[in-house]
Amino acid sequence: MPELPEVEVVRRGLASWVAGRTIASAEVLHPRAVRRNAGELPDQLKGRTILSAERRGKYLWLPLHDSAADDARGVSGDAAEPPVAAEALLAHLGMSGQLLMVEPLAPLEKHLRVRLGFTDGGPDLRFVDQRTFGHLLVAPMVHMSPRSVPEPITHIAADPLESAFDDAEFANRLRRRHTGIKRALLDQSLISGVGNIYADEALWRARLHWARPTETLSRPAIAELLSAVREVMSEALGQGGTSFDSLYVNVNGESGYFDRSLAVYGRRDEPCPRCGTAVRREAFMNRSSYSCPKCQPTPRNARP
DNA sequence: CGTTTTACCTGGTGGC
């Protein structure tokens, strides 16, 4: 459920609540939440200071201050030189992951997986995840131009809201694919941050059927699709994200309300906001695709 | 090698 806008809401919350704070304790309550570096996480985090909160697509990470490198530069240091993180705490929320700021004495959540306490005695950072598709790990940073990213996500493409995203290169790669447009939109190594909800909404705005073969898309059509992706994500961000139930929330446990603005997703048999035709639901990759039969006619050469 | 399918996981829902 959490896609780019929802993860960005969480990132902004983390930036204001944990940047500059030092981790005093880390407790893992479910091994699956840290499966990519089992058992080591607490030792890797204790005593580290969080520098900021970053995001690419649906991944977010907290760069960690490297005290050893700081010592090497000398205690006096160069005040003009900002600390460079060699490692970061990387997070993916999966289907149901939440990063919450909670008072340390508050009762433990039913699906609490990881709990971080801070030296200032302020709110904990708690990772709560019902379906355990999400996970946390400490990973080295890889310095790539134009930005540094954690090593495990070097295969994740730039997302359409970051300046590193290259529209022309995206169009070139897309047209070389032999697959359906929705499959391509969901491929995080081609464009990141798009999930089932915003794929359906962007395709509706661009009047494209989800099974349209990528190699038949003109460059102007791709440009319109990218505009639709950016538009729907920006609007959702302005409304705090989308949520259908209490599974997706910001760091304070509050839900966004973009679900009221969805045109087709989850609206089977309801009228298309543009033409009034009943929205259809079609099976797609063992899940669902919602579209308007009139605005998004099925192409003859559909590629499911 | 590029593309497609499957496994992972829990809670809510609807049928019987």
Add this chain to the structure above:
DNA sequence: TGCCACCAGGTAAAAC
């Protein structure tokens, strides 16, 4: 009331 099939779906790994 219980039991079960089914649905939600992002990602990595396996299969094709």
